[in-house]
Amino acid sequence: MNGWQLIRRTEPREWGSVAVFATAFAVSLAICALLLQVQGHNGAGGVWLLLKGGFGHVYSYGEILLKAIPIFLCSLGVALCFRLQVWNIGAEGQYVIGTLGGCWFVLNFPGLPAWLVLPGTLAAAMLSGGIWAGLAALLRQRWGMNEIISTLMLNYIGIEILNHLIYGSWRDPAAMNQAVGPYFPPAAVIGRIWDSDFWLKHGVSEGTADFFFQFFGRAHWGVLSCILAGLLCSFLLRKSRLGYEITAAGSNPRAARTAGISYNRLVILVMFLCGALAGLAGFQECSANLERLEPNIVMGYGYTAVVVAWLARLRIMRIALFTLVLAGLRFGVENIEQDLQISHAFANTLEGIILITVLAGQLFNDYKISRKGRPAASGATGGEERGS
């Protein structure tokens, strides 16, 4: 617009970026309301339903937690890569291959003692996801292949391998005409956080047990792996020399090389870590939620993770925060899909609109708006969308 201009901020916002996010989120909801209205629904009511379903119900939290687990793990890995300026967008494929690695272990070692099954499967999942990501790192280093292209392509290949197995040798004949794997033995299933039977036996009243049953819903003990991974990553980046080297090399690869930091070694490392985290996320989702291999393990969490990492500006605490918000959003959209009887495609569109608006709002983290021809006063806020 004439008379206004964008000026780059000399200092980036700190927590002000949360305010920018909130503003952009509000704008995106307004757009959603408009679209719902055009489709013949009550726009404001629909958005209210979305928010209430996503964040306002007792059963929302368990679902948020359930969805947050894979998004958080994938996002941590993606953030590590992005810190090094390695644009790995392949968390989705690594998630799938990790799932397959875990399933392979479950299916091939049925005779193991029960206490070994879960650690073994989780290790297999992390290893396979890590190797899948390492493949892209190898392609980059050996033949200079751009990791954005290679990780994206590896996503498709990973999903096709899943399809190949599930329609082929891993298909459970007992499942009749469904393309699914056999159910896991109990030792390979990650338990839910709230086990009503257990607590009722230990003298918890039925009402309380019922409340917690609703509150925790399907959320499982994978939450522990999130806490552990978050703490470890935090420690890695803040305290360790390796983390310092990742930060420095990400900030200026040439200076890092000059200082004797091996950039290539770090690339392999962060890619492997990202793949391992994504693989862990995939198998946990498969084991706790589905209890067998199913094609709909592929939920797009790996892509949501990229958005979360970016929104959080690669900071771990913020990744946790944005993960919960986006998980709630996802659940909210699923909610109105059922309540308003709108199509799945339209629900996906709404989710896409929210993400793209929020990402576009990031502009105001780095730029401010001021009147043309007049020196900018510092402190322009993110709310001044009208100028852009």
Next chain:
Amino acid sequence: MSADACKGKPLIRLEGISKHFGKVRANHDITLDIRAGRIKALLGENGAGKSTLMSVLAGRLQPDAGRILLGGNPVFFRSPRDAHQAGIGMVYQHFMLIDSMSVADNVLLGQEKSLTLNPRDMQRRVAELARRYGLDVDPAAKIGTLSMGERQRVEILKLLCRESRLLIFDEPTAVLTPGEARRLFVSMRSMAEQGKAIVFISHKLPEVLEISDEISILRRGEVVDGFERANVPGEAELARRMLGRDLSLNSGPEAAHVAAPANAPASISRADPAEAVLPGLEEEIPPPVPEPRPMGWLGTDRQLSLEAAIYNRSQRAGENGQPEAEPAVPGDGNLNIEGVKRRGRGKLVAETEPVLALAGVNCRVPDSAGLTDIALSVAKGQILAILGVAGNGQKELVEIICGLRRADSGRVSILGRDVREFHANQPSRGGLGYIPEDRRGSAACPDLNLVDNFLLTTRKLFSRWGIMDYKRARQVTRRVISEHNVQPDDSKVLARALSGGNLQKLIVGRELVRNPRCIVAENPTQGLDVAATEEVWQRLRVARETSGVLLVTGDLNEGLTLADYLAVMYRGRIVDIFSIHNQAKVEQIGLMMAGAIAARQDAYGGQGCAPDPAGD
């Protein structure tokens, strides 16, 4: 009288310009007139705000306050393009040219209005323009084949072709040989006579005195003085005003602030007290010698300044009371023993081993002369200066030593170990210190704070079992910042906020913290002001006590001021290596740098300056 002569309306007036970067005040309420037909010099220390001010004028930065008046009308530049269209052009230190295209193509890039191009007509136009301003360059030549001086002329032609009315030169002589610098001044004068306004940024006072019609001095973001050609004081007075000694004497807190670094430093105390004098304190601690310290300025007459520098050099040797060393070839056993006698400390065994040795090193590099049969050695207590015009293989040489490039053949050893093995397992202390030429690009992370930048090469000193000790790193960084007088003295600011000179001080401090036994310094004072240059030189002199220094420099004066031995490089070969005391050779340096004297095959080849590789 000249004050009256230029009373006309200024072409451009900067009025009350202020610019802050966070807490750093780069420009404060600057008002400046720039007139057509005159050459205005901007003088100031690193970080005085010259570059910021010119970036504002060239549209790269927007001021926080103030305005720019063009012919009396206020204008606002949102981008360099706006400034271009208003007739303001800047010749940057780093040229923006396309190597694979011809001179005419580069000059007219984006200027041609028609869809089809007529190369012959383009070349004719460029040749005409070049003739008019005395900027001799072949319009048909490819940029890749040109010298730095010729490339600079192409940059200037680009601006002239766009009919720029104001040309800003940011330290234009830094990349030039003395002869090229002279020709540039003739062209600048010719441009001014034909009505162009010229702003000239430089640290070299004799240049400024020779070429400029008026001089403005910036200090701490403010214009503190302005002179017409007729009433310009001498160099010494200009330097005083630039450094702001009055300021440090008059205002209490400021003085205390400047004085602080002198009280604490541990490393300075090793030096000759006279040499530890920091700018702003010269009056409080009278130097024991009446002679002024050799300054890093090249005279306008190269031959004269060469003699002056040689004179300074012998003065320095005399005042330190050192016996004149017999000229010897580096690597010669005698020299090292002599070095022990001279310094009177250290173990004899350790001294005889060169800290850095190259023998028969060859390296092919596309689009460059590469390296041919390089042999040299540096022992503890020596500074060996590699002299030469930029682009004659110095960069490749340094990269090989620093493990960033592999030689095709030959032996390179650092502290008696093969270079690859050395870099694979570098000691965290007492190893190799490297001060790269490109400070921002390869020695710093602009978006990280000073502690993180400090840790870049010292990280292993501050970690145990892979865990960083940031608390101790912060303490040591603060100490280095105050010892080396880095401004702003806040370890939390981003490296981006530091001026070139202050960043360099931090980098030098960082490299010296590890007590390296071998130091590679690549044009360490390029773009630095007088005070910062002196400080860096002083650090290197002190460092020589405990290590061997390879100094790569394009500045003859720097080599003559610091080095014990000189090597001249031309087209990837070492033309000759000789002692600083070899007067006959020293006088020929200019010719060697220009390639007028062929490399002597026997200059070093078989004289045993290569280390014995068997000594692992």
